[in-house]
Amino acid sequence: MLRVFNTMTREKEDFHPITEGIVNMYVCGPTVYNYIHIGNARSAIAFDTIRRYFEYTGYKVNYVSNFTDVDDKIIKAAKAEGISEKELSTRFEKAFHEDTAPLNIKDATVRPLATDHIQDIIEFVKDLVAKGFAYESAGDVYFRARKFPNYGHLAHQSLDDLETGASDRIDDGELARKEDPVDFAVWKGADPEIAITWDSPWGPGRPGWHIECSVMATKYLGNTIDIHGGGQDLAFPHHTNEIAQSEAHTGQTFANYWLHNGFVTVGDDNEKMSKSLGNFVTVHDIIKEVDPQVLRLMMATTQYRRPIAYTHTALQDAENILKRLETAYRNLEFRIKSGMEVNDVELDQAVETHKMAFIEAMDDDFNVANAMSAIADFATVLNVTAEATQVSAPSAQVALQEFAAMLKVLGVEVAPTEVESDASIDELIAERDAAKATKNYQRADEIREQLRTSGIVVEDTAAGTRWHRE
Incomplete structure (x- = not known):
């Protein structure tokens, strides 16, 4: 039985999907104003791994993850470049796909844009106003946080603590427009210096940040979803506000399970990544120097709730x-x-044993560290089998398929090798084998080095000599 750690209850709970065999999952995506950094990648990899495990165990996963393409950061960056917000966000939407594809992150079932759902957002906000959960003030629309029962429960914070923090964060102008410091914007009135606006019942403006995820999650996955995920930093205020406005709108539980991934620190001093510290690292730059599969494995093999250095x-x-x-x-x-x-009964049993160990580990809140131990033990079995005097081809093939399936959960692809043929290389390999047979090791080493300088790797195995290109 799969058990997941639910941030809402701070306990591991048995996972029961709303619909048998289907997982509806919403994960907050990036704000597309720059290349994604390794913190963004960590979240994308963590939830891609979770998604892949569900699919490995037979679930169909409806995976929705958005792009925030209207936001203060986008507006500021576009203004600095002298281009439109749409031009900027489109550029970095494309960059997201280009940078995540080498990491073997599967694309979302639906990847909605906030700006494609403006009318949906307006209708959502109108309903909140009609129900008394939201109010208009000088062109802005704010959600009444205190009207929603248990506001702040996801972050395990009291309203009094949240009020103190809110008072410190907002300026006097916004504070004057609010009935209460803890209220948050679901619609922002137009700023004379900002061109991107839409008409609404409250005048020209644009959506607040939190409202878009509520609208798109419920539109594509229904009023109640199985899993809502994102980084730890989103628990408050983003996810807290999503819960309040979604449940005020639908009258139903927004998500049954809340999963949050840990942070990424940079360097041996475990510093939190920030531009001010000069350790801001983008995936776009990393994968120019680092094998993307190595980066993927490094990040995928740390349990999603734990921090990564x-x-x-x-x-x-x-x-x-x-x-x-x-x-x-x-x-x-x-x-x-x-x-x-x-068939090799012993090998068949070993495959089943390691498969069960892998599943047992992943069923414990996606414990990839223990799952990797099962994979490492399985790799030892493959090596021992390869060195055996006799090998069962059917059983070995099943072992390879299961080994590859486990690695695929972690986003690492090991596909069958395409058979290479090169007459000149084959002749050199044959000459080297003959040299070894006559104990002419100097000539054998010369041939290995000759091939190495041509980018050919030679490997001696129990089944003979094999070669592949670097």
């Missing part, structure tokens, strides 16, 4: 692990060529 050492460790896993797969894949067409 982005360091050179962590990347090197992930690279070494990836090489070991790929080598184990390739060793047995190559060995199958000379395998027997009979």
Whole structure:
């Protein structure tokens, strides 16, 4: 039975979907005003891994994740470049896909834009006003936080604490427009210096940040969804406000399970990433220098609620692990060529044992650290099998398929090798094998080095010599 840690209750709970066999999941996406940083990538990878595990266990996942394409940051960045907000946001929507594809992050089932749902947002806000949960003030529309029962429960904060914090954050002008400091904007009146506005019953303006996710989550997934996810920093105010306005609108529970991923720190000093500290790292820059599969494995193999330290050492460790896993797969894949067409009961049982260990780990709130232990043990089985005197081709093939399926949950793809053929290389390999057979190791080493300088890696295995290009 899968158990997940629900931020709302701060306990692990058995997971029961609303509809058997289907998971409806909403994960807050980025504000598209710049390239995504590793904090954005961490959230995308964490929830992609969770999604992949659901699919591995047979669920159909409806995965909705938005782009915030109208926001103060976008307006400011567009103004600085002298271009329209749409031009800027479109550029970074495209960049998001270009930067996440190498990380093997699956695209969302639906990737909605806030600006495509303005009328939906207006209708949503009108309903909140009609029910007395929201009010207009000088062109803005604010949600009455105190009117909603248990406001702040997700963040486990009291209204008094939230009031003190809100008073410190907002300026005198906004404070004067609000009935209460804890109230939050669901619609912002037009600013004379900002061109991007839409007509509304309260005058020209644009949506508040929180309202878009409530509108798009309920539109595409229904009034109650199975899982709502995002970074820890979104629990308050973003997700807290989503809950209040969504449940005020529908009268139903907004999400049954709230999952939040941990932060990313940078460097050995575990500093929180920030532009002011000069350690702001974008995925766009990282993947120019780091194998995206290494970055993916590094981030996917830390349990989603735990913090990740982005360091050179962590990347090197992930690279070494990836090489070991790929080598184990390739060793047995190559060995199958000379395998027997009979089943190996012992290997079949080992596959099932490691599969169950993997599932047991992932069923414990997606504990990828323990799941990796199961995968590492499985890799040892592949290596031992590849070195055996005789190998069962059918059982080995099943083992490879299951091993690849586990890695795929983590976003690491190990596909069957395409058979390469090159007569000149094959001749050199044959000459090297002959040299080794006659104990002419100097000539064998010369041939290996000759091939290495041409980008050819030679590997000696129990089933013979194999080669591949670097």
